Amino acid sequence: MADRHREDWVYEGILQRLSSGAWTEGLRIPTTRQFAKAMGVSHLIAQAAVRRAGRHKLLAVRQRQPVRVLPGAAERAARILSRLASRSKAGDVAILLPEGFRQKSRPPEPYFATLVDHLIREGARRSLRADVVLWPLHDQISAVMSLRQRGYRAAVFLGLTPDHLPSLMLMHEQMFPLIVFNRHIPGLKLPTVSLAEFAGAQRIAEHFISRGHRNLCMVVHCGSATPHGRMDRVAGWVHYLTDQNLLGGCIMPVYIVPWHPQLTAFGEVFVRLMHSSERPTAILFANSGYAKSFFANRQFTALGIPEDISMAMFEPAYGATSSMLPPTPLTRISTHFPRTAQCLIEQVGKMLEGDLMPPSIRVPMEITLTDSIGPVPADITPVRHEAS
Numbered sequence: 154m155a156d157r158h159r160e161d162w163v164y165e166g167i168l169q170r171l172s173s174g175a176w177t178e179g180l181r182i183p184t185t186r187q188f189a190k191a192m193g194v195s196h197l198i199a200q201a202a203v204r205r206a207g208r209h210k211l212l213a214v215r216q217r218q219p220v221r222v223l224p225g226a227a228e229r230a231a232r233i234l235s236r237l238a239s240r241s242k243a244g245d246v247a248i249l250l251p252e253g254f255r256q257k258s259r260p261p262e263p264y265f266a267t268l269v270d271h272l273i274r275e276g277a278r279r280s281l282r283a284d285v286v287l288w289p290l291h292d293q294i295s296a297v298m299s300l301r302q303r304g305y306r307a308a309v310f311l312g313l314t315p316d317h318l319p320s321l322m323l324m325h326e327q328m329f330p331l332i333v334f335n336r337h338i339p340g341l342k343l344p345t346v347s348l349a350e351f352a353g354a355q356r357i358a359e360h361f362i363s364r365g366h367r368n369l370c371m372v373v374h375c376g377s378a379t380p381h382g383r384m385d386r387v388a389g390w391v392h393y394l395t396d397q398n399l400l401g402g403c404i405m406p407v408y409i410v411p412w413h414p415q416l417t418a419f420g421e422v423f424v425r426l427m428h429s430s431e432r433p434t435a436i437l438f439a440n441s442g443y444a445k446s447f448f449a450n451r452q453f454t455a456l457g458i459p460e461d462i463s464m465a466m467f468e469p470a471y472g473a474t475s476s477m478l479p480p481t482p483l484t485r486i487s488t489h490f491p492r493t494a495q496c497l498i499e500q501v502g503k504m505l506e507g508d509l510m511p512p513s514i515r516v517p518m519e520i521t522l523t524d525s526i527g528p529v530p531a532d533i534t535p536v537r538h539e540a541s
Contacts, residue, residue: 159194162301163202169328171230172507181219193298231507246283247305271494293320307501330504345513346496351389353486353518357465358393365529366435373439374410386439404431434529438466459527483525486518
């Protein structure tokens with residue numbers, strides 16, 4: 154039975170290569186031994202899958218001759234993939250989540266738990282079953298090889314870190330249908346569904362400026378960068394301030410906090426700034442965890458929102474108690490979970506039908522405006538400096 158699953162996996166890999174145009178009409182494909190090595194299976198299993206493609210008039214398989222792609226193979230392969238997708242059973246889509254996001258000793262990370270719930274519901278609506286697969290940091294090759302053996306035919310990767318890039322490279326090499334959430338990897342042609350963080354940060358900056366603010370600050374942590382170093386939230390913010398000729402007038406347009414598991418490490422420079430007459434009049438927290446720790450810090454308890462300072466944040470402050478946040482709910486930029494899940498599952502469906510590179514999608518973020526953004530205080534008085 155295991156060999157049969159592996160043969161199905163390799164055969165579907167052949168279909169993906171044909172339907173996507175990776176193997177074109179008349180092309181001499183790799184030898185079965187080369188193909189077996191690329192797919193991580195035995196020579197006999199790869200040979201069985203190639204012969205199966207020959208029976209379906211996709212490949213010209215003749216004894217002691219190179220195997221070549223037959224005319225019309227791309228269209229026939231796409232039709233076969235479409236039929237396979239329509240017959241899909243349980244376990245179609247693996248939602249890959251790094252192991253650290255769901256540890257037995259603590260509850261799941263709330264943001265991804267919410268997105269997973271929406272993905273499962275959206276998949277069920279389209280007759281696709283989606284399951285969470287905790288993705289290891291070690292032995293990633295075995296994890297990739299096990300996906301098809303466990304019945305999965307596509308994957309959505311959430312919370313990708315640079316440490317998991319080997320998995321992406323192997324899945325890309327094997328042409329396993331994969332959608333990456335909110336990451337773009339240079340050099341790897343992978344479809345993505347990303348959040349419009351750049352535009353979201355610009356919209357909040359615009360709203361601050363419309364209320365008269367000119368000394369603005371974004372608080373961001375080092376972990377906000379994607380695997381290749383892009384920080385879309387910061388880029389949108391800085392670009393907008395630059396376009397409005399305000400960047401030079403901001404005392405600290407971006408404050409980068411070193412990553413800390415508890416998100417509480419505000420440095421002395423930031424504390425001194427917030428107790429000076431030149432402190433920012435508006436702050437955007439690029440991570441809601443810093444909004445929670447800001448208001449839990451006794452150094453800042455004398456600040457009134459928005460009387461003394463205007464504030465906004467990315468995403469709701471998951472897990473915050475009323476004592477952690479100000480009485481006035483903060484303006485926030487949030488993920489539209491239903492639309493994001495819909496786009497991810499739509500991309501999966503297209504890939505299962507043979508389109509391995511559907512156009513990437515950028516999903517607009519929701520802006521919820523509250524009274525936390527007000528006009529610039531008429532008189533900025535240094536905040537009383539209390540002991541930590």
